[in-house]
Amino acid sequence: MMTDTLPPEAVFSERDEAARAILIANDRGGYTVPTAGLYPYQWNWDSAFAALGFARFDLNRAWAEIETLFTGQWESGMVPHILFHKPDPGYFPGPDVWGCHGPIASSGITQPPVALSFAPRLLRQDPDFGAERFRALFPKMRAWAEWFLRWRRDEKGAIFVIHPWESGRDNAPDWDDAMEGVDPQGVGYYERRDTQHVDASMRPTKYDYDRYIWLVQRGKRLGWDDAAMAEGNPFRVADPTMHFILLRGLRELLIAGDQLGLDTGGLEDQIAALEEGAKALWNPGMGFFDSYNCNNGIWSNALTNASFLCWFGGVSAPEMERHLRRVLDAAPYGVPSLAPFDPRFDAKRYWRGPTWAMMNMMIGEGASEAGIALGEEVRQRTQEVIAKYGFVEYFDPMTGEAAGGKAFTWTAAVWLAWAGKEG
Numbered sequence: 001m002m003t004d005t006l007p008p009e010a011v012f013s014e015r016d017e018a019a020r021a022i023l024i025a026n027d028r029g030g031y032t033v034p035t036a037g038l039y040p041y042q043w044n045w046d047s048a049f050a051a052l053g054f055a056r057f058d059l060n061r062a063w064a065e066i067e068t069l070f071t072g073q074w075e076s077g078m079v080p081h082i083l084f085h086k087p088d089p090g091y092f093p094g095p096d097v098w099g100c101h102g103p104i105a106s107s108g109i110t111q112p113p114v115a116l117s118f119a120p121r122l123l124r125q126d127p128d129f130g131a132e133r134f135r136a137l138f139p140k141m142r143a144w145a146e147w148f149l150r151w152r153r154d155e156k157g158a159i160f161v162i163h164p165w166e167s168g169r170d171n172a173p174d175w176d177d178a179m180e181g182v183d184p185q186g187v188g189y190y191e192r193r194d195t196q197h198v199d200a201s202m203r204p205t206k207y208d209y210d211r212y213i214w215l216v217q218r219g220k221r222l223g224w225d226d227a228a229m230a231e232g233n234p235f236r237v238a239d240p241t242m243h244f245i246l247l248r249g250l251r252e253l254l255i256a257g258d259q260l261g262l263d264t265g266g267l268e269d270q271i272a273a274l275e276e277g278a279k280a281l282w283n284p285g286m287g288f289f290d291s292y293n294c295n296n297g298i299w300s301n302a303l304t305n306a307s308f309l310c311w312f313g314g315v316s317a318p319e320m321e322r323h324l325r326r327v328l329d330a331a332p333y334g335v336p337s338l339a340p341f342d343p344r345f346d347a348k349r350y351w352r353g354p355t356w357a358m359m360n361m362m363i364g365e366g367a368s369e370a371g372i373a374l375g376e377e378v379r380q381r382t383q384e385v386i387a388k389y390g391f392v393e394y395f396d397p398m399t400g401e402a403a404g405g406k407a408f409t410w411t412a413a414v415w416l417a418w419a420g421k422e423g
């Protein structure tokens with residue numbers, strides 16, 4: 001343990017120790033798996049949260065997590081959503097299904113770039129310790145951001161995803177309309193592994209999986225070439241998760257880069273472009289931030305936990321505070337991934353209802369930064385649900401009951417970095 005890099009106020013409760021033990025048990029040497037069995041590789045945004053957890057007790061290890069993630073970066077700047085460091089037959093779809101040729105066997109899509117915000121956070125914790133490491137990562141982080149702006153920005157300026165897995169919110173209602181437009185003919189036989197680890201009622205359906213795999217097969221057929229995949233792409237959905245997280249990342253890079261005297265040229269314009277693009281995500285009929293199918297303009301009309309990432313992205317919207325109050329009143333263990341008053345709500349099915357601690361952290365912190373008292377309420381509810389039901393993947397927002405994978409890295413990390421803190 002790097003005692004010299006411990007935050008001075010660090011005091012560990014029994015629950016903190018349990019969270020630490022999860023991070024240590026899920027550590028595979030330079031990277032952390034989200035949970036053994038269900039997710040046996042390095043996942044992009046899970047890893048960034050892991051870094052925040054490690055930063056509570058081992059800042060050196062925290063930096064290593066993000067550095068390992070960037071060893072998988074493609075020449076295009078894209079950082080894959082999964083890095084298959086060591087083969088594991090317990091997961092499907094593995095490296096052969098993806099057929100990618102990056103520096104490390106990987107998937108061919110990306111994931112929300114929370115690492116762009118979290119590396120500056122590690123730097124803030126100990127600027128002397130982190131300066132050189134941040135400097136080395138800075139051009140790589142900028143290249144990733146630029147890749148998003150080039151290949152994942154639609155005509156209206158909103159950031160979109162080309163696969164539900166790219167958003168990280170796999171089976172959210174946001175993708176329903178675009179998924180209907182995907183005809184999974186010829187997808188062939190495959191064996192799901194996720195439902196061997198977790199009850200099928202808590203996972204996406206076969207309807208979804210056929211389309212997930214079909215989209216992977218399409219990417220593979222096109223050699224994961226960005227230009228080729230953009231042609232006639234059947235799945236392009238503008239996504240508040242990606243948009244607000246990227247916007248936050250750009251803001252953080254600008255501040256940290258300026259502090260270290262790095263070349264931040266262009267960042268201000270990129271931030272301004274995404275601030276403008278955020279307007280495209282405002283659903284005027286529903287009065288909240290929403291996703292839409294870029295191919296036909298159809299809104300999801302879904303008030304999700306991603307809608308509330310606006311504050312994390314530094315975008316203010318007075319109406320969203322009222323919506324947050326409404327969903328918290330409806331879901332005692334919120335923030336639910338879909339508002340309970342939406343007919344598509346399903347309390348235990350992954351991203352169609354459950355509460356996710358890491359989303360709560362981004363929502364709660366963002367709201368608090370914007371001076372909204374509900375941010376602290378979100379933190380306290382997250383603390384309560386984890387304290388009662390453990391470090392699991394997600395929670396039933398109505399009863400708090402544990403769901404999904406157990407001994408989960410990002411829930412433990414969020415406890416250490418935010419939810420478990422006093423006051």
Ligand code: DGY
Pocket residue numbers: 081092165170194
């Ligand atoms: C899975 O396998 O369920 C993952 O969410 C894909 O990233």
